[in-house]
Amino acid sequence: MKQLVALRVNGELHEVYVPVHKTLLEVLREDLGLTGTKHGCELGECGTCTVLVDGEPILSCLTLPVEVQGRDIITVEGLATQGVPHPLQVAFAELNAAQCGYCTPGMLMSAKALLDRNPDPAPDEVREALAGNLCRCTGYVKIVDAVRLAARRQQGDLGAVVEEIERALNEGVVREPGS
Amino acid sequence: MPTNGYDDRKNRSNLGSHLKQETSVVGRPLMKVDAMSKVTGQAIYADDIHLPRMAYARLLPSTQPHARIVRVETSKAEALPGVLAVITGRDLPIKYGILPVSQDETALAVDKVRFVGEPVAAVAAVDEETAERALELIEVEYDPLKPIMSIEEALEDTEVRIQEYGHGGNIHKMVSLQFGDVEAGFAEADYVREDLFFYQGNNHLAMEEHSAVAHYSPDGKLTLWSATQTPHYVHRALAKVLELPPSRIRVIACHPGGGFGGKSDPFHHEICAAKLAMLTGRPVKITLTREEVFYAHRGRHPVLMWVKTGVKKTGEITAMHFRSMLDGGAYGSYGVATTYYTGALQTVTYKIPRYKFEGLRVFTNKPPCGPKRGHGTPQPRFALEVHLDKICEEMGWDPAEWRQQQACEPFSLTANHLRITTIGLKECIEKVVAASGFREKFRKLPYGRGVGLACSAYLSGANLPIYWNDMPHSGAMVKVDRGGGVTVYCGSTDIGQGSNSVLAYVVAEVLGVRPQDVAVVTADTDLTPVDLGSYSSRVTVMTGNAAIEAAQNVRELLFQAAADELGTTSDQLDAAGGRIFRRDDPGVGLPFAKVAQLAEARFGTLAAVGSFTPPKTPGRYKGAGVGPSPSYSYTACVVEVDVDPETGWVRVPTVWIAHDIGRALNPILVEGQAEGSVYMGLGEALMEEQVFRRNLHKIPSMLDYKSPTFLETPDIETILVETNDPHGPFGAKEAGQGPLLPVPPALCNAIYDAVGVRIDELPVTPDKILKALERKAKGQDPRVGPTRMPHVEWVEPIYVEPPDLRHDPSLMPATKPT
Incomplete structure (x- = not known):
């Protein structure tokens, strides 16, 4: 049985006609072409498919689209504002918090939910908030560092952020004390 | 956390074995060249590929740990609307395996299954659900054999053999090497100790489940995108099993979402996706479930x-x-x-x-x-x-x-x-x-x-190398564009460790440009020189050396072209900061792009190759x-x-x-x-x-x-x-x-x-x-x-x-x- 579902994803309204049992993860990836959201287990165990619904991190592999109609869904593709990457994205890139990068979109969404409610989390608060997201590459160290670095920065304008990325690519990361 | 060294603009090396004493790229804590694509969700992993008319395939797992296959009946599955093709072991009988001495795998089990989860048949259908339903309609009749589940059982039971080759019984390989008279060594010791240990097996648990997409074009060319660490070996296995000339097979390794060795073999699903694409004339994708990843395994040996x-x-x-x-x-x-x-x-x-x-x-x-x-x-x-x-x-x-x-x-x-x-x-x-x-x-x-x-x-x-040959283990090609851009081509696969960045760093260092000015093309058997793969911790040393050699070779052309303009000889020049200049008078130089144009005018298209072969073994x-x-x-x-x-x-x-x-x-x-x-x-x-x-x-x-x-x-x-x-x-x-x-x-x-x-x-x-x-x-x-x-x-x-x-x-x- 199919159903027409209206989803607001990254501020854009989409109407999709999908089987009722198709998960939000599948609809995002297959029907909306938003492949930035990944999957690692399909059973709600790994956190890789995390997206935000009204600011709360949820597992899209365990969510049916009908449950989230009319709510604000944010995926990794919606993290940047007008082409300006979110401070979390820049910090993850600079500090090598993304190795294979596969868990990164989900990790970023959980981290954004954390920073939105706690702008200056302690390392243990970061670990607690992200404990549902598994990463096999990094040993989590640089992810904690990156979330805290992002917390210390304000979102800049496009020019400033591009400059920051350029510097990180060509000159290197300047680590701040206590990072 | 080490913090020293990060503020130095120049990093010194004690050894002048390669190139300069001072470096401007090497040694710096730079952002990886592909980092932004990964944090924005734009990096493409195999399962992210969606092609027009793409079909989806699933594999039927064995329910038996050890059994003869008496019969596989697929007609009901084939008759299901939406099913495009069903294949069994008989369709892919040629054996393969990563090592030349262990060619013991088939893409789908033929005659016998050897573990629960081993693929027995594969179905391609218009969508994954239809493929799943079709699997349920396949009937397999098994004649169970005694399962052997431990080292002890394998050594005790020599009657029931899992494989028909090896050392004998269920021993695959036995090795015995002795260097010197150890008994004399123990005799002259003051203390001799013996201990026993056991290390349990475990899985890589890469976050990404294995995935492959195959496309067979009407002109008879097969392309496989796969989450693999070793596109070169997949290329060889596909050619063998599908009996296609290697020249008509292209393997592209997508960003693997974690490897750790778990994506280093040629796999069932890669070969099945390719075969099903050939049979159906449509692109075919197979993505393993997490449970299937535990069966594909290749993890730590107990x-x-x-x-x-x-x-x-x-x-x-x-x-x-x-x-x-x-x-x-x-x-x-x-x-x-x-x-x-x-x-x-x-x-x-x-x-x-x-x-x-x-x-x-x-x-x-x-x-x-x-x-x-x-x-x-x-x-x-x-x-x-x-x-x-x-x-x-x-x-x-x-x-x-x-x-x-x-x-x-x-x-x-x-x-x-x-x-x-x-x-x-x-x-x-x-x-x-x-x-x-x-x-x-x-x-x-x-x-x-x-x-x-x-x-x-x-x-x-x-x-x-894994298969005996006397060719290089790693090759790289560097092309210089007249606009000053540089591209490095190499068969290596960046599995997250940063090997693409390493290529950009070493080439940028040799040519005196910024890493960002170096485009990196990797892991595509049509486009890139062979690199054996991302395993055995070989990539930085082998591709790094190959890329340095390629960059040095192209730099020699640039230096020759610049030398005349700068009134000196090429051996008196250096490259850094986007310029090529006289070592004795660094103020006298030319922008890199200008030199590229002079060199292209003089020598023609600017490109050079480099390769690396490890030293001889004593x-x-x-x-x-x-x-x-x-x-x-x-x-x-x-x-x-x-x-x-x-x-x-x-x-x-x-x-x-x-x-x-x-x-x-x-x-x-x-x-x-x-x-x-x-x-x-x-x-x-x-x-x-x-x-x-x-x-x-x-x-x-x-x-x-x-x-x-x-x-x-x-x-x-x-x-x-x-x-x-x-x-x-x-x-x-x-x-x-x-x-x-x-x-x-x-x-x-x-x-x-x-x-x-x-x-x-x-x-x-x-x-x-x-x-x-x-x-x-x-x-x-x-x-x-x-x-x-x-x-x-x-x-x-x-x-x-x-x-x-x-x-x-x-x-x-x-x-x-x-």
């Missing part, structure tokens, strides 16, 4: 080990004898190499003048084991470092000081004829001991808390091919633990790790490898295990297969030691695997320091700690671990005279001109 070592009162080792028994699962995979690796690198850390190794691998009715980070060396390293800790305890030696005293010498040979170049082991021990406060803590912390030390060595790439005996490397990395590790004697729960607050990286091309990437290795080593030491019950995988899901989260992962302090290896690109050695090795033994040594029990069997789960504490309370041997090795008739060893282990200046390569 290994049972026995080690005997003799030492003098003065500290010297007189001889060592090591035995290993590997549980290989149902197929060969990399297993023959793994077997040799369980005996190869014992000799590379401490001076062992006489050494004997006996190893065997058995077939069992379980998913095939293969290479996981450290490939066959974490298991013996665990055994060795705990065993040596017990010897130090018995002899009253300081475990750090003893290891430093016995460390191998730089530019020396080992008993098994491996050539050591640079060795930073002593410095690694010194630094990790100082940073952790080991001397203030060891045997001094209150009951329940403890510290442990262990060391290790690992290859910077294997000197011999060992001349059968089996000498496993172990040699251009260089060895060294690691020392201190783990601190907090053991709750009531619950047996082990908490690890901090791990200190010092790694001899040769030279860090980018310290932030090297730290990432060390941190990830520590994390993965702790996972294996404390909780991860691939185990079976009643012939079934006990826990094929991420919830039940425990792995450390943020909360179980300790603070990790990484210290980088630089030794500037002459064989490395700008002095670099490996970082991706070595730092995992000392973590499990350091943990077990710390547990002994904390509560006085020896857990000689991984993983160290709380029940084992409690059992050992109970034994201790009863006055029994406070140890949990294996108590015997099954009896086997070992083959007569190949005897090789060991060389002199002392430093030998003739092993130092001549320094190349800058």
Whole structure:
């Protein structure tokens, strides 16, 4: 049985006609072409498919689209504002918090939910908030560092952020004390 | 966290083996060249590919651990609307396998199944749901055979054979090597000790499930996009099994979402996707479920080990004898190499003048084991470092000081004829001991808390290729555009370790441009020169050297063109900061793009190639091919633990790790490898295990297969030691695997320091700690671990005279001109 579902994803309204049992993860990836959201287990165990619904991190592999109609869904593709990457994205890139990068979109969404409610989390608060997201590459160290670095920065304008990325690519990361 | 060096605009190298003394790119903590694509969700992984008219395929798993296939009936599945094709083992009968000596796999089981989960048939349909429904309509009739599920059963039962080849019975491979008279060595020892250890198998658990998309075009060309670490070997396997000329097959490795060795074999699903694309004329995608990933496996071999070592009162080792028994699962995979690796690198850390190794691998009715980070060396390293800790305890030696005293010498040979170049082991021990406060803590912390030390060595790439050939292991091509852009092409696959960035860094360094001005094209068999793949920690050393050579060759053309304009000769020029200039008068120069135009006008299209072949190996005996490397990395590790004697729960607050990286091309990437290795080593030491019950995988899901989260992962302090290896690109050695090795033994040594029990069997789960504490309370041997090795008739060893282990200046390569 199919159903027409209206989803607001990254501020854009989409109407999709999908089987009722198709998960939000599948609809995002297959029907909306938003492949930035990944999957690692399909059973709600790994956190890789995390997206935000009204600011709360949820597992899209365990969510049916009908449950989230009319709510604000944010995926990794919606993290940047007008082409300006979110401070979390820049910090993850600079500090090598993304190795294979596969868990990164989900990790970023959980981290954004954390920073939105706690702008200056302690390392243990970061670990607690992200404990549902598994990463096999990094040993989590640089992810904690990156979330805290992002917390210390304000979102800049496009020019400033591009400059920051350029510097990180060509000159290197300047680590701040206590990072 | 190291913070020194990051503010220096120029980084100095002690060795002028490659190029410049001063570097402007190498050594800096740069952002990876593909980092932004990964943090914005734009990096494309195999399952992200959606092609027009794409069909979806699923594999039918065997429900039997060991059985003859009597009949596979597919007609009902074929009749289901939406099904496009159904194939069985008969459609793909040609055998393949990663090693030429173990061509024992078929894409789908033919005649016989050898483990639960082994694919028996494959269906392509218009969508995944239809393919799933079709699988339910396939009838398979099995004639069950006796399942063999352990090393003991495999050795006992020689009647029921899982494979029809190998050493005999269910022994796949048996190895016996002897270097010198070990019995004489034991006779002259003051103390001889024997110990038994077991290291449980485990899965890579890469976050991304394996996935492949195949497209067969009407002009007869096959393209396969796959989550693979080894597109070159997939290319070869597809050509063999599908009987297509390699020239009509293109394999593209997408960004693998984690590999750790688990995506290094050619796989069932890759071949099935290709065959189904050929049959249906439509693109076909197969993505494994997490459960299927546990069946595809190729993970850490479970290994049972026995080690005997003799030492003098003065500290010297007189001889060592090591035995290993590997549980290989149902197929060969990399297993023959793994077997040799369980005996190869014992000799590379401490001076062992006489050494004997006996190893065997058995077939069992379980998913095939293969290479996981450290490939066959974490298991013996665990055994060795705990065993040596017990010897130090018995002899009253300081475990750090003893290891430093016995460390191998730089530019020396080992008993098994491996050539050591640079060795930073002593410095690694010194630094990790100082940073952790080991001397203030060891045997001094209150009951329940403890510290442990262990060391290790690992290859910077294997000197011999997987299939015998005398071609280079790595090739690179560098093209210079008249606009000043540079592109480097190389067959290597960036699995997250940053190998694409390494290519950009070394080319940018040689040509004096910025990394961002270097485009990187990799892992595409149509576009890129062959690189053997991302395994054996070979990529930085081999592709780095190949790319340096290519860049130097193209730079020579640029310098020749610039020399006339600048009134000098090409050997008087240098390149840096986007300019080519006179070394004697740096103000006189030209912009890089201008020189590119002059050179193109003079020489035509600007491109050059480079390649790397590892140095010749000194060992001349059968089996000498496993172990040699251009260089060895060294690691020392201190783990601190907090053991709750009531619950047996082990908490690890901090791990200190010092790694001899040769030279860090980018310290932030090297730290990432060390941190990830520590994390993965702790996972294996404390909780991860691939185990079976009643012939079934006990826990094929991420919830039940425990792995450390943020909360179980300790603070990790990484210290980088630089030794500037002459064989490395700008002095670099490996970082991706070595730092995992000392973590499990350091943990077990710390547990002994904390509560006085020896857990000689991984993983160290709380029940084992409690059992050992109970034994201790009863006055029994406070140890949990294996108590015997099954009896086997070992083959007569190949005897090789060991060389002199002392430093030998003739092993130092001549320094190349800058």
